Amino acid sequence: MIVRYEPWGAWVKLESQAALVALDREGVRALGLDGGATWSGAAGPSAPVEVHMAVTARCGAGCEGCYLDARPDGVEPPADVLLRELDALRDAGVFTVAFGGGEPTTRDDLDVLADAALARGISPVLTTSGLGLSDARLARLRSFAQINVSYDGASETYTRVRGFDGAAAAEGAIERIAGAGMRVGVNVVLTRESFPRLRDTLVRARQLGAREAQLLRYKPAGRAASLDYLARRLTPEQARSLGPTLRELSSALCDGGDFHLRVDCALVAFLSADEGLARDPARLARFGVFGCEAGGALAAFTVHGRVAPCSFAGATDLRATDLALHAGDPTLARWRAHVEAPPEPCASCSLRGVCKGGCKVVAAHVDGSHGPDPECPRVLDHAEETRKEAPVRGAGSTNHEKETAA
């Protein structure tokens, strides 16, 4: 196991099973270990546990909502640059690196990069569209701990989310990766069109050999950062129904333990509408649920070699190779400071410690501010109450107000 001491104890990454464990100081001592200077020195912010690395901006798929705005002629950093970035991850004590882009399987050296991550004690994982996954490309994926294929549903649903029908290619890729004995999962983007078909999508993915499905909130970044976002995002009713939906899907699909359901950081805010979950935030924390960890447990490396709080946020001035200096970066510090002292209604939310204020990228696009997630059910209720108490005349100027007025 790999131990990274923290002011509160240590992160422990197990090697006999896929698990990252947060242990308190007493638990660390019980293992015969001691945090030493980390426990007695000045408290600084922790390094990320997971970094998302864009290894290329090349992609021919042309998904309408691509958060990176990847294109066939996108930039692609040379391997030596990425190897130095992997050095920086090792030096910072990062546990997992997720390769993405762009379409990372277009790189001829993907296997070299994966092996380089492993050699540095970092688990490499990968996201792919599955398009053009030749046998030669498939052979380069063996070192990855898990490969997720973007799969939003069968043909019609896939097309509605991405603007073209790549479902057959994705399904073929899931089947072939699983058939080759590699662990495969799917990434499912939730839009108001794909959400009603979610159960069918997951059943199909599981039939094809997927071991896990990660549900992703649609986010206004890259080509999705337009007014069209407002027509694609989940409806408020769908957002409120996420908790019961997850409960039902877990019961139907995950009982045997061979298929798992994940939610992304941005979806955690929607769980505030679920009374059972909102009543027991300690349970979410105990099962390791992460909300917005941008600039905290999560960071991203852009294709231009800069650190960003997450893949959807703008880059900071900090070079990826200088990740060890993350504590002094003012942008990352601003993201962390907001989480430490959020405004209402986040300040009094029971899920605050887990959710951490919802998605700031959505807030910036919809409300033009680095504030509470405007699509969170609790934030919507709070806004409604505030409006009743102090009615505002006029249609307002934020994207959210424009849509509401319309």
Add this chain to the structure above:
Amino acid sequence: MTGPDAAADGAEKEPQRRAEVAHILGVRVGHGANCSSIGSVIDTLFATATVGAAIFAAVVASLASEEVTAVAPPGKNTDHDAEPAPEKTP
């Protein structure tokens, strides 16, 4: 460092590790493989108490037996007058 029972002949045996569920603040199961947003397994939240207990029991067993490698500490605070590290949760 090696496992608790790995002492060679004549060498001082390491103290038995005592991993306990009570000291686990959280467990993130699985790898996750999304490159754009961090994910968390959620179905375990709805599982029976038996399933949940099995997850933590397996973790405790691994904590007590796996070899240890320590990696880099967290970033140092540039404010040298800062208070010592508090024992707060992750």
